[in-house]
Structures are given as structure tokens and as C-alpha cells.
Amino acid sequence: MNEYIDKIKAIASGMGEVRIMEVCGGHTNSIMKYGIRGLLPKNIKLISGPGCPVCVTSQSDIDAAIELALNHIPLAAYGDMMHVPGSKMSLRDAQARGADIKTLYSVDQIINDRKRVFFAVGFETTTPMTAKLLSEGITVFSSHKLIPPAMKVLVTEMKIDGFIDPGHVSTIIGEDIWRTLDIPRPQVISGFQPDALLRAIYRLIVLIKEKRVEVINDYEEVVLPKGNMLAQALIKKTMKEYDAEWRGIGVLPKSGLIPRDPKLDARLVFEEIVSKAPAAKDNGCRCGEIVRGMIEPRDCKFFGKECTPERPMGACMVSDSEGACAIAFKYGRSLSE
Amino acid sequence: MCLAVPGKIISIDGSKAIVDFGGIRRKADITFLEEPKIGEYVIVHVGFAIQKVEEEVAKNTYNLLAEMEDE
Numbered sequence: 129m130n131e132y133i134d135k136i137k138a139i140a141s142g143m144g145e146v147r148i149m150e151v152c153g154g155h156t157n158s159i160m161k162y163g164i165r166g167l168l169p170k171n172i173k174l175i176s177g178p179g180c181p182v183c184v185t186s187q188s189d190i191d192a193a194i195e196l197a198l199n200h201i202p203l204a205a206y207g208d209m210m211h212v213p214g215s216k217m218s219l220r221d222a223q224a225r226g227a228d229i230k231t232l233y234s235v236d237q238i239i240n241d242r243k244r245v246f247f248a249v250g251f252e253t254t255t256p257m258t259a260k261l262l263s264e265g266i267t268v269f270s271s272h273k274l275i276p277p278a279m280k281v282l283v284t285e286m287k288i289d290g291f292i293d294p295g296h297v298s299t300i301i302g303e304d305i306w307r308t309l310d311i312p313r314p315q316v317i318s319g320f321q322p323d324a325l326l327r328a329i330y331r332l333i334v335l336i337k338e339k340r341v342e343v344i345n346d347y348e349e350v351v352l353p354k355g356n357m358l359a360q361a362l363i364k365k366t367m368k369e370y371d372a373e374w375r376g377i378g379v380l381p382k383s384g385l386i387p388r389d390p391k392l393d394a395r396l397v398f399e400e401i402v403s404k405a406p407a408a409k410d411n412g413c414r415c416g417e418i419v420r421g422m423i424e425p426r427d428c429k430f431f432g433k434e435c436t437p438e439r440p441m442g443a444c445m446v447s448d449s450e451g452a453c454a455i456a457f458k459y460g461r462s463l464s465e
Numbered sequence: 466m467c468l469a470v471p472g473k474i475i476s477i478d479g480s481k482a483i484v485d486f487g488g489i490r491r492k493a494d495i496t497f498l499e500e501p502k503i504g505e506y507v508i509v510h511v512g513f514a515i516q517k518v519e520e521e522v523a524k525n526t527y528n529l530l531a532e533m534e535d536e
Contacts, residue, residue: 154468206511234512236494253469256497257513296469299508299516320468321525349522350469350508356515359497449468 132326133167139333140169146336147173147287148329149421151275152294153180153450154320160459162322164329172333175286175421178278178377179294180450181249181271182208183419183443186373187408189271190214190443193247195405196269196398197227204230204238205247208447213440215409219247235261242266245394251275252297255367255385256359262366262387269394269402270386273372276309277383282420283313290314290332292325295347302355303345314340319347375443376416413442418452425456432457469510471523474503484509 140146150156156176159165165174178184194214197203203219210220210231223229230238235257238244242265248258249271258268275297282288293306293315306315314335318328328346335342345351363385372384387393395402413435414428425431425444435441437454444453472484472493482501484493486509494513495501506523507514 232511234494236492236512253510253515256515257494257511260494260496260513296508296510296515299469350516350518352516356497358499359515362496 149175149177150292151177151179178419182447185271191405192402197222199401202228202244252300259362259366272385293317298351306343316344415442415444425453469508
């Protein structure tokens with residue numbers, strides 16, 4: 129591990145401020161857990177990006193899912209989604225009021241349950257599982273997002289010199305596709321262990337220093353050039369791109385995936401109920417700025433006070449494996465330490 | 466949510482497999498694997514195997530990822 133810290137120090141000396149965004153929430157977790165920011169020279173800044181599916185799910189999607197549950201539509205969702213505050217309540221609160229909501233470890237638990245609607249969130253890594261459900265005829269309310277469109281927007285809004293590309297998103301979409309996406313920055317696909325991240329950061333700084341807009345696959349043992357083509361094929365067969373709304377970022381063209389079959393798209397099947405969801409309310413939570421890397425959790429006056437993992441005011445405090453606020457709370461350090 | 470944990474395929478029944486994660490055995494869907502075989506190592510994300518990996522890779526990554534998934 130020291131080898132790369134020394135190499136980073138050597139190459140970074142004499143460079144101005146270098147701003148690197150780690151897109152994936154899993155990377156943010158490793159970086160915080162091992163205190164990697166504190167090991168880097170002062171001019172190397174790591175910025176946490178939007179890679180937390182729970183965090184970027186829009187308030188209106190959460191409210192719509194809650195509305196479905198309150199209107200007696202049996203629902204299913206991954207555990208983290210249960211705790212995200214909606215404008216009036218969370219899915220957990222709706223459940224306490226008698227709504228039928230099943231918390232899933234795997235979509236396999238509902239693969240034969242055709243009456244249930246799956247509230248689907250996640251990036252490319254988690255989409256194949258939803259595709260499998262759709263192929264079995266299960267109805268889905270999809271908030272699935274694609275990571276590259278968000279990266280393209282963020283580079284136009286703030287100074288980012290390079291990206292640590294997400295590891296398991298790349299397992300699905302592959303290494304080669306990154307070179308076709310027109311993201312005008314150097315990128316390194318990284319694993320999750322601290323030594324892997326330090327090596328990826330070193331390689332990225334080399335690319336940045338030499339002004340090489342290239343993609344390095346530094347996670348070859350898990351990321352193949354073409355990715356998982358069986359998963360890609362099922363996604364293509366069952367889902368289509370749409371203009372998804374991201375918390376804090378807004379609507380981005382072709383940045384999400386919804387069911388191809390309108391009969392399995394809960395947004396259409398239950399349009400009347402979904403349209404009755406309450407309008408999103410602003411409670412002062414700054415999660416939207418945090419997912420864009422604009423501010424840090426401690427810049428929010430609610431952080432650790434009114435807003436804690438037990439009583440989250442917003443989505444960034446919910447997932448302690450990916451949400452920037454929950455991670456910062458867990459490790460008791462700010463993102464820049 | 467994008468974390469994936471490595472394990473070893475113990476048995477296969479159609480599109481399902483039993484995968485051993487360092488002593489804990491769970492069912493995993495293997496729809497997205499090309500020609501999965503007993504004894505191979507895979508990484509599993511929310512109950513689905515998404516990629517085969519070498520044994521060494523699985524063992525190296527096991528500890529860190531299992532720890533993070535549990536948190």
C-alpha cells in the first residue's frame with residue numbers, strides 16, 4: 129500500500145489541485161473506511177459522486193411508490209428504500225399503517241408473485257435482476273439509473289480532472305464501452321480494496337498529468353472487455369431508456385431504464401394513483417448537493433443533529449454502505465479527511 | 466448497492482445454484498453466467514451471480530467485501 133502512497137506523493141508534487149471524482153458509493157465507503165483521503169497529498173482531492181442509488185432516486189418517485197402502497201398495491205423493495213423519507217412518510221411508515229410491502233434481499237423472492245409491484249432502484253449492476261423479473265411478467269415501478277449520463281453532466285458543472293469508474297457497474301457494461309461514451313476525462317476502473325484504490329488513483333494522476341484522456345481497466349479480474357453480455361441482452365430485451373429524474377441533478381435525457389412492455393410498467397398501469405402522489409416538499413435536506421459533490425455532509429446544518437441514520441431527514445443518510453452522509457456519520461470523519 | 470460478494474458454486478439446479486460464501490451457503494441465480502460449473506468461483510450481487518472470477522481473486526476480495534456487505 130505504501131508503494132503507491134509514495135508514488136502518488138512523488139508524481140503529485142508540483143501539480144496544482146487535482147480533483148478526482150469517485151463515482152461509486154462502494155468506493156466512497158472504502159475510501160472513508162481506510163482513511164484514504166488522509167493518506168493523499170493536499171493537492172489531490174477526492175470528490176464523492178452520485179453513485180448511491182437510494183440517494184439519487186427522486187422525491188417524486190419515492191412519493192409515488194408510497195402512494196401505490198397506501199392504495200393497496202402489494203409492493204416489494206430492497207431494504208434501504210424502506211427508510212428513505214418521502215414528503216409525508218417513508219415506505220416503512222406506510223407498512224406500519226398496514227400497507228403490504230415486502231423487503232427483498234433478492235428479486236428471486238417475488239419471481240412468482242404476479243400481483244406484486246417491484247419498486248426498482250439501482251444502477252447498471254442491479255438492473256439485470258429487474259430485467260429477469262420483467263421477463264417473468266412481474267410489474268415494475270422503475271427508478272433505474274444509468275451512471276454515464278450523470279458523469280457527462282457533472283463534468284460540465286464543476287472541475288473534475290478524472291474519474292474513478294465504478295467497479296461492478298463495469299462488470300455488467302464492460303470496459304470497452306467507456307471509450308465510446310464521450311466522457312472527456314481520464315478514467316480508471318478500480319476495485320474496492322484500499323491498495324487497489326490507491327493504485328487506481330496513482331494511475332489516474334499519471335493520465336491527468338500527461339493529459340491523456342484514456343480509460344484504464346485496473347479491475348481486470350472482475351471487469352471483462354465486453355462485460356456481462358447475457359445481462360446486457362436481457363436488459364435490452366425487457367427495458368428501454370427514458371429521461372429519468374435524479375435527486376439534486378434534475379431530469380437527464382436517456383439516463384434511466386423503464387420496462388419496454390407498457391403492461392409491466394407500473395407508472396402507466398397505475399397512472400391514476402401515481403399522479404395523486406403529493407408534490408415534493410423541501411425540508412432543507414441538502415442531499416441533492418451532496419450527490420453532486422458540491423458540498424460535504426458536515427456543510428449541512430442538520431448533519432448528525434436533526435439528521436442521523438436512525439432518523440434520516442434525507443436519502444443520503446439512509447444507506448450506510450453508499451450514502452455519503454451515512455458513511456461520514458459511521459466513520460466519524462468528514463469526506464475531506 | 467453495487468457491492469458483490471465472491472463465493473464458490475457447490476451445486477447447480479437449472480438456473481439456480483448453491484454458493485458457499487466462506488462457510489455460509491445461499492441460493493444464487495446463475496441466469497447471467499455462461500456455462501457455470503460446480504467448483505467455479507463467482508461474484509454475487511443481490512442474489513445473482515454476475516461474473517466468474519479466479520479462486521485467488523475470490524479469496525483476496527472475500528474479506529473486505531463480506532465485511533462491507535454486512536455493515
